[in-house]
Amino acid sequence: MHYLVHVPSTRRNSAPTLEDVAQIAGVSRALVSLVMRDSPRVSDESRQRVTEAASKLGYRPNLMARNLAARRTMTIGVLLNDLHNPWFAELTDGIHIAAERYGYQLILASARRSPRLESRALDTFLASRVDGVIVAGCRLSAVRLESVAAEVALVSVGRTFPKAGCGSVTTDEADGARMAVEHLYGLGHRRIAHIDGGKGAGSAPRRSGYIRAMRQLGLGDNAQVISGDFTEEAGAQGAEKLLRGPVLPTAIFTANDLSAVGAIDVVERAGLTVPGDVAIVGFDNTSLAALKHIGLTTIDQPRREMGAAAATMLIEAINDRGELGDVLMSPSLVIRRTTGPSAAV
Amino acid sequence: MHYLVHVPSTRRNSAPTLEDVAQIAGVSRALVSLVMRDSPRVSDESRQRVTEAASKLGYRPNLMARNLAARRTMTIGVLLNDLHNPWFAELTDGIHIAAERYGYQLILASARRSPRLESRALDTFLASRVDGVIVAGCRLSAVRLESVAAEVALVSVGRTFPKAGCGSVTTDEADGARMAVEHLYGLGHRRIAHIDGGKGAGSAPRRSGYIRAMRQLGLGDNAQVISGDFTEEAGAQGAEKLLRGPVLPTAIFTANDLSAVGAIDVVERAGLTVPGDVAIVGFDNTSLAALKHIGLTTIDQPRREMGAAAATMLIEAINDRGELGDVLMSPSLVIRRTTGPSAAV
DNA sequence: TTGTCGAGTTAGAGCGCTCCAACTGTAGAC
DNA sequence: GTCTACAGTTGGAGCGCTCTAACTCGACAA
Numbered sequence: 001m002h003y004l005v006h007v008p009s010t011r012r013n014s015a016p017t018l019e020d021v022a023q024i025a026g027v028s029r030a031l032v033s034l035v036m037r038d039s040p041r042v043s044d045e046s047r048q049r050v051t052e053a054a055s056k057l058g059y060r061p062n063l064m065a066r067n068l069a070a071r072r073t074m075t076i077g078v079l080l081n082d083l084h085n086p087w088f089a090e091l092t093d094g095i096h097i098a099a100e101r102y103g104y105q106l107i108l109a110s111a112r113r114s115p116r117l118e119s120r121a122l123d124t125f126l127a128s129r130v131d132g133v134i135v136a137g138c139r140l141s142a143v144r145l146e147s148v149a150a151e152v153a154l155v156s157v158g159r160t161f162p163k164a165g166c167g168s169v170t171t172d173e174a175d176g177a178r179m180a181v182e183h184l185y186g187l188g189h190r191r192i193a194h195i196d197g198g199k200g201a202g203s204a205p206r207r208s209g210y211i212r213a214m215r216q217l218g219l220g221d222n223a224q225v226i227s228g229d230f231t232e233e234a235g236a237q238g239a240e241k242l243l244r245g246p247v248l249p250t251a252i253f254t255a256n257d258l259s260a261v262g263a264i265d266v267v268e269r270a271g272l273t274v275p276g277d278v279a280i281v282g283f284d285n286t287s288l289a290a291l292k293h294i295g296l297t298t299i300d301q302p303r304r305e306m307g308a309a310a311a312t313m314l315i316e317a318i319n320d321r322g323e324l325g326d327v328l329m330s331p332s333l334v335i336r337r338t339t340g341p342s343a344a345v
Numbered sequence: 346m347h348y349l350v351h352v353p354s355t356r357r358n359s360a361p362t363l364e365d366v367a368q369i370a371g372v373s374r375a376l377v378s379l380v381m382r383d384s385p386r387v388s389d390e391s392r393q394r395v396t397e398a399a400s401k402l403g404y405r406p407n408l409m410a411r412n413l414a415a416r417r418t419m420t421i422g423v424l425l426n427d428l429h430n431p432w433f434a435e436l437t438d439g440i441h442i443a444a445e446r447y448g449y450q451l452i453l454a455s456a457r458r459s460p461r462l463e464s465r466a467l468d469t470f471l472a473s474r475v476d477g478v479i480v481a482g483c484r485l486s487a488v489r490l491e492s493v494a495a496e497v498a499l500v501s502v503g504r505t506f507p508k509a510g511c512g513s514v515t516t517d518e519a520d521g522a523r524m525a526v527e528h529l530y531g532l533g534h535r536r537i538a539h540i541d542g543g544k545g546a547g548s549a550p551r552r553s554g555y556i557r558a559m560r561q562l563g564l565g566d567n568a569q570v571i572s573g574d575f576t577e578e579a580g581a582q583g584a585e586k587l588l589r590g591p592v593l594p595t596a597i598f599t600a601n602d603l604s605a606v607g608a609i610d611v612v613e614r615a616g617l618t619v620p621g622d623v624a625i626v627g628f629d630n631t632s633l634a635a636l637k638h639i640g641l642t643t644i645d646q647p648r649r650e651m652g653a654a655a656a657t658m659l660i661e662a663i664n665d666r667g668e669l670g671d672v673l674m675s676p677s678l679v680i681r682r683t684t685g686p687s688a689a690v
Numbered sequence: 691t692t693g694t695c696g697a698g699t700t701a702g703a704g705c706g707c708t709c710c711a712a713c714t715g716t717a718g719a720c
Numbered sequence: 721g722t723c724t725a726c727a728g729t730t731g732g733a734g735c736g737c738t739c740t741a742a743c744t745c746g747a748c749a750a
Contacts, residue, residue, distance in 0.1 A: 028700045063472040064409040065736035083434035108453035127408040265638035293610035373730045410706035
């Protein structure tokens with residue numbers, strides 16, 4: 001811990017308090033408190049006098065004092081694994097909207113992909129006595145998360161922690177993979193390869209969904225998984241590997257949009273066309289996929305709804321009006337320009 | 346949507362306090378407080394007993410109580426205008442790193458592009474008595490910001506507010522525009538058009554920088570500004586307009602990367618090549634620009650450094666060891682594949 | 691008249707912590 | 721032996737608010 005000498009700011013000697021307002025308005029502290037919280041049992045006259053005194057002083061309730069006394073913060077902490085990933089932005093929008101509806105505030109923290117920072121951010125949330133926590137794309141161990149869940153209501157988005165006592169909201173990634181494969185199958189593709197996400201979150205179900213779908217379509221022998229890691233670079237390398245292989249697949253399903261873009265680039269540089277020679281499907285429907293220049297067919301996760309579902313479930317649980325559970329949401333296929341009929345039919 | 350309910354976990358009814366720890370350790374509350382703050386004037390024995398008691402109870406200092414009593418929060422509020430824009434992610438990284446060095450915590454808020462939400466988030470910061478505030482890409486009025494700056498140390502990133510009494514960190518956008526134009530000039534381009542950002546932040550200096558640079562190169566008559574708004578769509582429309590014009594420019598400088606991508610797409614669809622027929626330069630050096638598939642030449646803003654500078658200046662001011670001022674940082678040119686020698690030489 | 695009621699208001703006891711001044715006890719100086 | 725110094729420790733007074741229980745007071749019923 002740092003030791004800093006703090007010289008109080010000269011900007012203001014000290015903010016006005018309830019007491020000051022009460023004095024000016026000529027009423028008790030308690031009454032000012034009631035007015036500040038919009039209590040109905042205050043006479044119009046008192047309300048007006050207090051309101052005037054407050055705005056005259058520029059009074060602003062001190063949240064720390066309020067929360068300390070009220071023993072609840074009406075705040076939920078949101079831990080974002082990686083601010084750079086736009087996935088989290090939309091998720092946060094959903095959380096924001098739902099929380100607002102219940103009168104809850106959000107405090108966000110970015111873990112910058114580091115489990116150490118994740119853990120520290122959670123400590124801060126707990127120290128701030130937030131009423132609930134939402135972790136998105138959390139990479140922490142189940143044990144650590146369980147210890148957090150023991151202290152505060154917790155919902156995880158994008159990953160489930162079966163025994164940790166927390167709720168979760170995820171999409172059915174395997175089903176998304178199935179959609180991708182069946183879409184390609186419907187276009188006549190039979191040799192469909194998958195560039196996976198390695199050990200990243202969501203990678204395993206996408207891969208297994210792909211394999212299962214291929215089997216169910218009688219394409220088990222054509223299934224080909226190239227290992228990747230959710231990056232553009234990995235998508236490019238995976239595509240290169242496929243181009244060097246004995247039989248070029250007519251379609252590639254990648255673990256995410258970024259990998260898909262990497263793959264597209266390599267395929268096109270090799271003189272082939274997308275989707276003419278090789279069709280490509282991504283995953284996540286990021287803003288990247290929607291660029292006209294890319295027009296990537298991809299699997300969409302209802303991020304905003306997921307955020308709203310997570311916040312709603314959490315808040316209902318906080319208020320003892322519901323319980324934490326595991327919510328599984330359905331992805332959907334977004335068809336753009338990188339898929340088309342197989343030329344190899 | 347599938348739903349599964351967990352057995353609710355048993356959550357602690359109330360967290361242990363300093364008092365509890367003191368009792369178990371057999372010392373006074375004040376001493377426990379000292380240990381918790383790593384004070385050097387505690388005997389090793391006491392320190393050990395307190396530490397043990399604390400961890401035995403799972404004690405965690407209550408930040409609200411601490412901050413209330415200490416009259417300082419060691420926290421700075423960071424207001425991000427738009428979480429969806431990756432620009433803010435890197436900026437936040439820089440702020441984060443600098444704040445950490447001083448032992449300050451961050452609380453982030455996303456305004457989702459709405460001035461109303463911006464204002465509300467600032468209210469929350471003030472109510473939480475943060476020690477300082479950083480606003481990034483803030484769209485609020487100077488008057489409103491001035492009133493905030495009157496209550497707490499404030500630094501604005503990406504925009505200056507001359508009279509508001511706050512510090513600022515910005516890049517020399519006009520100089521970035523100059524770099525773009527001179528780069529193109531150096532490649533032999535003479536007919537260089539600009540698709541601007543309309544009323545968006547940073548648009549004006551980029552535009553005027555472009556115009557000034559054109560004039561200084563004796564190209565004032567060739568200067569052509571098409572109005573846009575920082576979106577892909579605007580870039581596309583701008584390019585279409587240029588394509589329909591009497592004389593096609595050999596280079597386009599757009600207000601940001603997104604617009605550049607829109608422009609590239611339109612130019613290529615028209616059967617022209619980039620950079621062969623038309624060279625394109627963006628602005629911001631977002632991750633988009635770095636995609637191999639796009640390879641956009643662009644102007645980079647040192648976002649991380651800007652964040653660090655903002656946080657450092659703010660904290661130094663909070664501690665009365667420095668003053669808030671206006672910091673102007675230099676952008677730099679990042680050359681990729683969308684620019685090359687002019688064919689029209 | 692007395693009592694009851696409800697609307698409006700209030701005093702006062704915390705919430706969990708920090709900070710200050712004052713205290714204890716031991717070691718060294720004289 | 722007393723005095724000083726200092727390291728270590730402590731009680732208690734807040735920080736600014738909420739919450740509970742109790743109070744006041746006029747209206748109205750008995």
